[in-house]
Amino acid sequence: MTAMKETVATLAQELRVALGEEPADLYITNLKIIDVFTETIYSGNMVIKNGRIAAINPSWEVKADHVFDAEGRYAVPGFMDAHIHIEPTLLTPQALASVIVPWGTTVLFVDAMEIANVAGIKGLEALISHSDELPYRIYLEIPSRVPTAPGLETTGGVLGVEEVKELLKSNQAASLGELDPSKILGVREEYLAKVISAREQGKVANGHAIGLNWDQLNVYAAAGLSDDHESVTYEELVERLRLGIKALIREGSTERNVEALVRGAVEHHLPTENLLFCTDDKHVTDIAVEGHISYNIQKSIDLGLDPIKAIKMATINTSKHFRLDHLFGAITPGRYADFVLLDNLKTIKPVYVFKEGQLVAQEGKLTTEVKPEKFPEFLMETVHLSFNFKPADFAVKARGKSAKVNVINLYPDQIINNKTEEWLNIDSEQVQVDTEHDILKLAVVERYGKNGQVGVGYVRGFKLKSGALASSVSHDHHNIVIVGTNDQDMYLAAQEIARHQGGFAAVQDGKILGVLPLPIGGLMSPLPAEKVMEQLTSLNQVAKSMGCELPAPFMTLSFISLPTVPELGLTDHGLIDVLKHCQIKTVIETGS
Amino acid sequence: MTAMKETVATLAQELRVALGEEPADLYITNLKIIDVFTETIYSGNMVIKNGRIAAINPSWEVKADHVFDAEGRYAVPGFMDAHIHIEPTLLTPQALASVIVPWGTTVLFVDAMEIANVAGIKGLEALISHSDELPYRIYLEIPSRVPTAPGLETTGGVLGVEEVKELLKSNQAASLGELDPSKILGVREEYLAKVISAREQGKVANGHAIGLNWDQLNVYAAAGLSDDHESVTYEELVERLRLGIKALIREGSTERNVEALVRGAVEHHLPTENLLFCTDDKHVTDIAVEGHISYNIQKSIDLGLDPIKAIKMATINTSKHFRLDHLFGAITPGRYADFVLLDNLKTIKPVYVFKEGQLVAQEGKLTTEVKPEKFPEFLMETVHLSFNFKPADFAVKARGKSAKVNVINLYPDQIINNKTEEWLNIDSEQVQVDTEHDILKLAVVERYGKNGQVGVGYVRGFKLKSGALASSVSHDHHNIVIVGTNDQDMYLAAQEIARHQGGFAAVQDGKILGVLPLPIGGLMSPLPAEKVMEQLTSLNQVAKSMGCELPAPFMTLSFISLPTVPELGLTDHGLIDVLKHCQIKTVIETGS
DSSP, X not given: OOOOOOOHHHHHHHHHHHTTSSOEEEXXXXXXXXXXXXXXXXXXXXXXXXXXXXXXXXXXXOOEEEEEEEEEEEEEEOEEEEEEOSGGGTSOHHHHHHHHGGGTEEEEEEOOHHHHHHHHHHHHHHHTTTGGGSSSXXXXXEXXXXXXXXXXXXXXXXXXHHHHHHXXXXXXXXXXXXXXXXXXXXXXXXXXXXXXXHHHTTXXXXXXXXXXXXHHHHHHHHTTEEEESOOOSHHHHHHHHHTTOEEEEXXXXXXXXXHHHHHHHHHTTOOOTTEEEEOBSOOHHHHHHHOSHXXXXXXXXXXXXXXXXXXXXXTHHHHHHTTOTTTSSSOSTTSBOOEEEESOSSSOOOSEEEETTEEEEETTEEOSOOOOOOOOHHHHOOOBOOTTOOGGGGOOBOOSSEEEEEEEEEOTTOSOEEEEEEEEEEETTEEOOBGGGTEEEEEEEOOBSSSOOEEEEEEESOOOSSSEEEESOOTTTOOEEEEESSHHHHHHHHHHHHHTTSEEEEEETTEEEEEEEOOBTTTBOSSOHHHHHHHHHHHHHHHHHTTOOOSSHHHHHHHHTOTTSSSEXXXXXXXXXXXXXXXXXXXXXXXX | OOOOOOOHHHHHHHHHHHTTSSOEEEEEXXXXXXXXXXXXXXXXXXXXXXXXXXXXXXXXXXXXXXXXXXXXXXXXXXXXXXXXXXXXXTSOHHHHHHHHGGGTEEEEEEOOHHHHHHHHHHHHHHHTTTGGGSSSEEEEEEOSOBSSSTTSOOOSOOBOHHHHHHHHTSTTEEEEEEEOHHHHHTTOHHHHHHHHHHHHTTOEEEEOOTXXXXXXXXXXXXXXXXXXXXXXXXXXXXXXXXXXXXXXXXXXXXXXOHHHHHHHHHHTTOOOTTEEEEOBSOOHHHHHHHOSHHHHHHHHHHTTOOHHHHHHHHTHHHHHHTXXXXXXXXXXXXXXXXXXXXXXXXXXXXXXXXXXXXXXXXXXXXOSOOOOOOOOHHXXXXXXXXXXXXXXXXXXXXXXXXXXXXXXXXXXTOSOEEEEEEEEEEETTEEOOBGGGTEEEEEEEOOBSSSOOEEEEEXXXXXXXXXXXXXXXXXTTOOEEEEESSHHHHHHHHHHHHHTTSEEEEEETTEEEEEEEOOBTTTBOSSOHHHHHHHHHHHHXXXXXXXXXXXXXXXXXXXXXXXXXXXXXXXXXXXXXXXXXXXXXXXXXXXX
């Protein structure tokens, strides 16, 4: 499965096969080949050597070590996800293979900003260190904002201009990862330096233009941000294209944009060459049921888009955007033999998936063994709580009888929140929670052994009646975030996570009710996909038994503290006013 | 006119203009903007700072140092020639500006293999050393075969694998220049190393797939050659696209392929995103009359191609192919303000041409002064004949009364030739010419001061009755090539060229009848375009007066000795059998 490094010797060998002078590794016969360049389909046979296509339909008699009869199936290039975060799947790249590859995905463009926030360059490198042994390819969108909120949060890793420049040099670096537009609209020079560094190395800079108006998009384009995956309406899509910004049409678990955008494109006969597909964030359970990028294609075809154009969006359009189209994205000589065999172009359900000329999946199952990765020790030990950490760190001290506090209020199914001010009782000079009105404590505990800071605020929406839930996944700093009804259980939950070096935990009355260990950077499990899904389902049940009605309480918990999503965030520094980009106090005033 | 280097400071300045916080350099109002992404036209205004577009149609009130009213004209991106050789125009890049820029050309992709054969890396660097002061951009296709026929010719410069690798690193290097397919079909490893070197640096490798069949095209594509400009029929075009090879549709002086190819594309509704335009070789006189890339567009529109699609072929398709689309090829923020204003989309005759936000041409004339380049001394002194060089070097010695010799026979209007065997008289142990049957001497005199070799053969087709014609332009080695009726005049012609350090010369009976000095590398004139054209016209008249009926005798002379075009070539080593790639004797046998 190891990716061949192109050398003069291997290339010469491929040419000799292409000339018919030497036998091929594999000869695939009886194909209907999708030609993404002329947008036609033709009957063909494929000659493969060293994992690359050496010839198609040669006139001479082919000799090959292996022959595979495709029985008239359609051959399409392997699918690509132009923008995905891996760590939120809770799976390692190895475990993820069994979920995505059977759906025909052969390339992921990964913004691994989570692991970078935890462990910097070394973390990124460790994540992909054996990716050439995977049955799919990983290219990195080098994280552009680690930390996301400098000065307002403690992270394990920091990627400054020099680190980003260095990372971009790698052959596996496809681009500069999605830049928060506020950095551009605020003309923050260190981020401009990162964009320039990518351009100088011939790589693109990704953006995410969430909610930007035309004037703001002008600035975004002027800065050299070349794509966006946040279009929700067709009008937004056209505005972006018009300004030279490619559009990644996203179909994730919550953000589902294919319907509106592709419908508009079909209705308006929009040229599709600057459209790509991505998932951004999609739950493994959703992928298992619906498909991965195959689902974006399927839905587009169902909406009336020409199947070849839909396939192009998932293949050659994407590899062209990242300037990797000489390697993959089409079924032609010189490119890797990464392709999918389909029974027809109406149902995008791969029968066979090949990567570099090797069968990697068949009828929904991997056909190749993917060895679990052994990650280096530093990445397995990223949770370092202070020796002085104690339940009293969660105390919110105030004098008087009651205190007016800032409260983070959840919106259902969204990562934004709104801020309210509420009165809470004070007892023994400590502000209390109010389970009756669902005002619980939210805390963030610094977990990198740097300063032991604990930020404490209040949150409404979890509806716990007792106990605490905790997570070492908390965007983007990934300290330990805990929601709870009492300091003791919150403390115990944090300690339980520390004991496992990361994970999700549920604690009630001093007892551990459940835990999902995520020891890899405190973000990912070493277990296979189905095991992790089982653990998560059972942990969600536990949270429900504690009174929490959220469909995915730990995902909600992981996003609620974000210091960059309005209105409030919470970090180890304390409560953050997102719009003002500054720290504010939890307790506003006290009453007697 | 100097190209801005992108820095954090300049980019920040552009963003502040895009935000409306600082005044722009230029504000262009009242445009109809061609949007190459949605393939639509919309009304707009353009805000320019530092030569780049900062914003389009901002909602705020624009403040700018200058305002230009486009009076409702169409704004299209500046045109690009995806493959051109500059030196055969006989003009410097500076002199060429007045010919091409008024036709809307703002970018040339230049394979400068001629100057590289004369002076290697230093020659290439000198050619483009002040190109950032030009009113158009030059990107280099780094010559992949210098010399073209290693071991069979002496050249001034050599570009081995290391030199090519080094040159490819430059920001001004767009690609590896067109590889002769024989090098690929012969699996010559040094050339594969050059291709890999380009790919490793994220650059494409150009090819020229002249006359290749499907099997050969497979090998060509497998080697990673990404484009071709030799399609003559629509069927050839489709074969290339199908194998992932982009097609440059050429309209030069002799090779005129737009009609057949674009007609086919229109008839078959071929997607055009992988089609580009080039001229390859086009005489300056033809450009002056017809246009440059503007003519490819014009002809395509006349053939029924959608004007926006035709414009895309000359703009964004080309910059995407060379992975420079973040810099130019569309009218969007962040890209250079290189554009052309047209009265309508039926007649591609630019009214105004802008490069980096500066008006560079208007109504067919440059509006900017282009200073003639002062090239370094080494490039002005490239003709070094041996001290021992003498008329007797042209003698073809043989004993007996007659000799059977190999003769190169010209085909009209083609660079290929055919080989015949002819009997010539011997006098004083020297084989004679036969002006009655138009069998003249052809000689190549090594001119780099390396070995003083003189290769002598025979040629039919020039029809000189007396005298000699000589040229220091002789593809691809560019030694002095001479056709003549007698050794004395041939010698004198070579000396006249040496006296001018390069050029074309006509000599008769010991008298210089005319000369066109080409002292820059022995290839180019320092004079302006119109002067050079005058000199050439007058010299062609002289040749005519000497009996030569060829329309462009010096161009024919410059190609006739090519050791890579069948059937015969002639170099300083001697006569070359092109198909066998070896030297052969001029005299086959003698008769008594």
